[in-house]
Amino acid sequence: MWNPDLYRQFQAERDRPFFDLVGQLPDLSPAHVTDLGCGTAHQTAALARRWPQAEVSGVDSSAEMLSQAPKLANLGLMQADLRNWTPAEAPDLLISNAALQWVPGHDRLIPRLADLVAADGVFAFQVPGNFTAPSHLLLGALRSEPRWQARLGPPERGPESLPSLDPLDYADLLTPLGFRVNAWETTYLHLLHGEDAVLNWVRGTALRPVLSRLSGEEAAEFEAEYGRRLRQAYPQGPSGTAFAFRRVFVVAQRT
Template sequence: MTAPTWDPQQYLRHADHRTRPFHDLLSRIPGTPATIADLGCGAGNVTALLADRWPDARITGFDNSPQMLEQAQRYAGPGLGFAHADAATWTPAVPYDLLVSNALLQWVPGHADRFADWLDGLAPGGTFAFQVPGNFTAPSHTLLAALRESPRWKSRLSGVGDRAGAVLEPAGYLSRLTDLGCTADVWETAYLQLLTGDDPVLDWVKGTALRPVLTALAEDEEAAAAFLTEYRDLLREAYPPGPHGTVFPFRRIFAVARRGNQ
């Protein structure tokens, strides 16, 4: 399957809502790490938050999207840099005090199997912290999956962007991390986001869940427009606007795991 092409500007259209879970994750990370890896740094805006919190740290943001890395370079400076890496195969080359990942791991099949390698790349007492979406049973995702598998689109889009089982439930992450000898804090939060504008849920998923479909149909503008129209109509029914905007429930799963001192 072709890797999705990312659109940093589309992704950042909802930067306030998208960044809120990272702020909540950041608030639970202990200590003052001197070396930090941000795995899946995207457009670099959350990597910059790490630099704001720990201005003396040496921070590297890693991503496999050229489009995102180009956008991220605007945040580069003393102690803060960016590099290409694929989380499916990346292993820390130097020990880090903190490895953090924001809204990436759902795109990495079998990511929990990589935890041991990543934890081995932490300095003794180091921290591994991440957050992922837990909303794959929400209408935004189930309707998209059903539409991809419908008679009109199945031959072109069957399985494209399928992330059923993309993340573990919180108890699964807790078990994996504690089995690896970590002290782990795992929790979940459902944000009731109030989105505004025309078809705001469609605009939201254009930056994330829809990227594989838009990539697959990139050479056929007519087909892409037709798919978006069908999906838009389904989303309008599932997420009707209210007097103050459209409520979009957004469940996130968080983990902060600390490696032992040995």
């Protein structure tokens, strides 16, 4: 279950890559726009305001996230799994921010999603590329310890299979499908404030599926130990807690 309040704690930092992605879109006057894994759809709403003549839709599997969506005349919402979603009308812009990486083996899904895009349309997405950062490695190491592995089972993936690819890999996937690809990466330096800032960040995302499988008492214990390790890895400095976050971006236009 997604928790919109936890997720929104770092709204500005989480929104920035979405708007950096949108900043690289070619000139478009779309009739149909879809945001896959739209979450609370406030970013989708920004697209609806930008193109008031377009029918804009947000697709997400979480009712909790969708319940927070703004109401706009040209913004529609659909609770669906993006893995088998099909549009009524081919989108001129199919966009996805920080969502595709939640689908195991999402690279196998990309050709199908790309195929849904209208002629001359654009498929644009951003995925985190920080799966070897200390925040993820420490979480993986803790949950692999015998006590926690007995409760949580083996990790869903080994260190050799990361949930997202490098920019060139996405370009190599999409170019042969008839797309002109602009792919790049950015490492943001988030300067977070307050105690346990990195723990608070991860509570809204990667820690969520782990804690949801533990009892209340176990979850508190797991979180306390993870928090202790995070404080060592990400000490507070004079500018706050430096949290480097790599992200991978793709804007692919049908040729």
